[in-house]
Amino acid sequence: MTPLKHIAESTVRRLSAYLRFLEDFEAQGHQTISSGELAAQGGTTSAQVRKDLSFFGSFGKRGLGYSVHALATSLRTILGLGREWRVIIVGAGKIGAALAQYRGFRERGFTVVGVYDVDATRLGRALDGNVVRDQTELEDDIHRLKPEMALLAVPAEAAQPLVDRLAKAGIRAILNFAPTPLVAPANVTVRSVNMALELEILSYALVNEKE
Amino acid sequence: MTPLKHIAESTVRRLSAYLRFLEDFEAQGHQTISSGELAAQGGTTSAQVRKDLSFFGSFGKRGLGYSVHALATSLRTILGLGREWRVIIVGAGKIGAALAQYRGFRERGFTVVGVYDVDATRLGRALDGNVVRDQTELEDDIHRLKPEMALLAVPAEAAQPLVDRLAKAGIRAILNFAPTPLVAPANVTVRSVNMALELEILSYALVNEKE
Structure with missing residues (x-):
């Protein structure tokens, strides 16, 4: 927000x-x-x-x-695109997995360097060159891999604690897919993508604009 | 756009x-x-x-x-949310499949009533109550199921011809995930979601705002 x-x-x-x-x-x-x-x-x-x-x-x-x-x-x-940006993805469910395999990111200079989850059944799964790692590794990996951005594709109730952890570990830009408002320190940019909200804007257009 | x-x-x-x-x-x-x-x-x-x-x-x-x-x-x-909206998804690749299984849509009154692809290996796959159907069925299904909205999750080069087909078949609101500009008749609203663009906005924020 x-x-x-x-x-x-x-x-x-x-x-x-x-x-x-x-x-x-x-x-x-x-x-x-x-x-x-x-x-x-x-x-x-x-x-x-x-x-x-x-x-x-x-x-x-x-x-x-x-x-x-x-x-x-x-x-x-x-736009800051004359360089490579290193991105981690937290959450390897359907949305996180689709993001991890999205070709458009690499084409624009965004390289996914790590994918994380808490669900033991998802750990070790290979997603386009990344193997899903345990979320407990987050801080160590951020220190080691030095990603600049994080994509957050976790359930709503898990999102805020992760924003806190990511900000504390040095991440300064977060793209959030969880349908929940988030707060972050002033030096961290959080943007939210909400698929249902995109449809609500279409629904608004259908009922108000073009009847 | x-x-x-x-x-x-x-x-x-x-x-x-x-x-x-x-x-x-x-x-x-x-x-x-x-x-x-x-x-x-x-x-x-x-x-x-x-x-x-x-x-x-x-x-x-x-x-x-x-x-x-x-x-x-x-x-x-x-916002036009006091009702159910019927949605079809064209493209059952990684993004289309993730959208078809996204629980947030139904919670907000958006029901996926059909999923389509051209790839024979995807046809018949079950995605949360929808079976992927052949894209040649689009016009007949729109006539029969009367969806109001379409989500377009196809490669860039396939997007514009599909917008033309969907508009002609009566769809008035399209959410596009293909990274390409699209034109549509004045009575059709097209919105584009571009994941790489969301990251570009973050990258802009990182290089310009908070150093």
Whole structure:
């Protein structure tokens, strides 16, 4: 539930979307792109694109558009994607196991370096190069493997104690899949993904917007 | 990528969070709650809570707080949760299968009525009461089962043709897990969940906010 400071999360989401389109354009051999083309791909306006990019200094030249390669490089730097991030997954149930095997993470520079559970029947199971380890190993492994991020895919009642343990062990960014509000120290960012909430937003759209 | 009209998605997200807290409070036997208590749970301010709720008419009395039961009931109606929604899942790979078995959906009134794939090795597999069916059955099943929503958990290149098929068959709300931009008719809401993007937002937070 911790919101990003200074720059709205919606801006970061759009920057991330722009980067995806730029990488597609680059793969197709395009050299330049206009704010209008970026806007059309991202379902927004040229003015919004220019405003989003202006947060981070000046890109592009009026009338000539943006250099696809230079803008993509800048966005990767802005988003912290010019490097590898080491990720652990706590909870190896259905969601944790699906996350551990999700190819999209490695493609974007996120490497899963450890998967943990408390359930003896799950320990030792191989998930794309990681073997599920006992949750009691968490602190030692964080010290040894130095992951920067943790994905939390555990039952609601187990989530807060784990946030406390992870924060104490030095993790500074947590993506939570448990449907429960969490508190964390100010230097730890916690984001929550809630699948049912995503459907509730659709349900809201169905009953309120488009009848 | 289709944004909600009129009321910001961030507002809908907060309303959904308030409802969760109200249900917890109700289960604990509380009768009333102040905007300050709701704000503390949701990581926001009393003024924001009052503003969010004011969109939908007047709730609560100054100094007395909100009736937990009445406010929860109103929020469920606002969010379209006073009913069952029928959901199909297209794609029965790791993510689709995890979604098909996600208990949180049914608890919130979302019932999975069909799961589809094109891969012969997945057809017939049982996933919590649903058997994976051939994707060629989609149109007939939509006509017969009348689902309102579809979850799309297919490879990027398969997503757009499926959005076209689903829209044509009458689906008006789609939650997309494929990492690709999608276009849909104006009367169809498409939301995208991108796991790598969630991590990118964390990575942005790590490099920009809390060093």
